[in-house]
Amino acid sequence: MPQPMPPFDPYSAACPSRQALDRIGDRWTILVFGALDDGPQRFTELARRIEGVSQKMLTQTLRGLERDGLVTRTVHATVPPRVDYELTALGRTLSGPIAALEKWAMDHMADVLAAREAYDTRRAQPVA
Amino acid sequence: MPQPMPPFDPYSAACPSRQALDRIGDRWTILVFGALDDGPQRFTELARRIEGVSQKMLTQTLRGLERDGLVTRTVHATVPPRVDYELTALGRTLSGPIAALEKWAMDHMADVLAAREAYDTRRAQPVA
Numbered sequence: 001m002p003q004p005m006p007p008f009d010p011y012s013a014a015c016p017s018r019q020a021l022d023r024i025g026d027r028w029t030i031l032v033f034g035a036l037d038d039g040p041q042r043f044t045e046l047a048r049r050i051e052g053v054s055q056k057m058l059t060q061t062l063r064g065l066e067r068d069g070l071v072t073r074t075v076h077a078t079v080p081p082r083v084d085y086e087l088t089a090l091g092r093t094l095s096g097p098i099a100a101l102e103k104w105a106m107d108h109m110a111d112v113l114a115a116r117e118a119y120d121t122r123r124a125q126p127v128a
Numbered sequence: 129m130p131q132p133m134p135p136f137d138p139y140s141a142a143c144p145s146r147q148a149l150d151r152i153g154d155r156w157t158i159l160v161f162g163a164l165d166d167g168p169q170r171f172t173e174l175a176r177r178i179e180g181v182s183q184k185m186l187t188q189t190l191r192g193l194e195r196d197g198l199v200t201r202t203v204h205a206t207v208p209p210r211v212d213y214e215l216t217a218l219g220r221t222l223s224g225p226i227a228a229l230e231k232w233a234m235d236h237m238a239d240v241l242a243a244r245e246a247y248d249t250r251r252a253q254p255v256a
Contacts, residue, residue, distance in 0.1 A: 008234040010159060013180030018155060020233040020240055025153030027146060031138060052141030069243025090239050097228040104225050105148040106136040111218050112148055115197025 028061040033098045040086040156189040161226045168214040
């Protein structure tokens with residue numbers, strides 16, 4: 001049975017919810033979640049879908065997510081063995097918030113790029 | 129006028145929306161957003177509220193958010209000058225998704241900690 005705990009406060013330096021923010025916030029975590037939202041995937045499928053992720057980084061990301069109870073890793077007794085990754089019930093509670101972030105990045109990236117260009121232009125001008 | 133752009137795809141290695149994921153995902157960004165959601169704040173107020181953030185890291189985070197058009201920095205002509213930070217209209221579009229992440233971290237941190245403990249215990253046991 002879970003122990004009663006004090007409320008989590010990520011503004012407090014010692015609170016473990018800060019680590020949760022780091023886990024969630026990671027670029028590869030966001031992309032793995034998006035991919036697993038469509039159902040279980042094999043390691044090789046994930047590696048193909050998430051362009052540019054190294055095998056080492058993908059392994060680390062999946063292991064971290066498994067340790068945090070967000071993803072399960074299932075080894076099927078085939079030859080060669082097939083390994084599937086899937087969101088857990090807890091992982092699915094995080095899908096919605098992560099999908100919203102991903103959607104935001106796609107919807108507003110043009111505005112962010114325009115803002116960056118304007119900022120860099122302002123910076124490059126001599127102050128009157 | 130913004131140029132027409134191809135759709136953003138963070139699964140593609142070259143897409144700039146990946147950088148947006150990195151910006152969003154950063155722990156300090158999430159905490160700064162939560163703090164600025166209550167209204168404009170001075171640098172010193174932010175530093176006090178976000179325990180454990182160094183002055184350098186907070187400055188870097190705020191500068192990055194300013195460059196991305198998510199936060200404005202206003203210098204008031206007082207003695208000493210007062211500097212306020214505030215979410216822009218674009219920044220406010222990101223508040224909801226970020227608040228959902230923060231809420232998730234607070235609501236589910238106990239489950240994550242329990243999963244970690246169970247994982248580490250399984251790992252520590254010899255395989256039969």
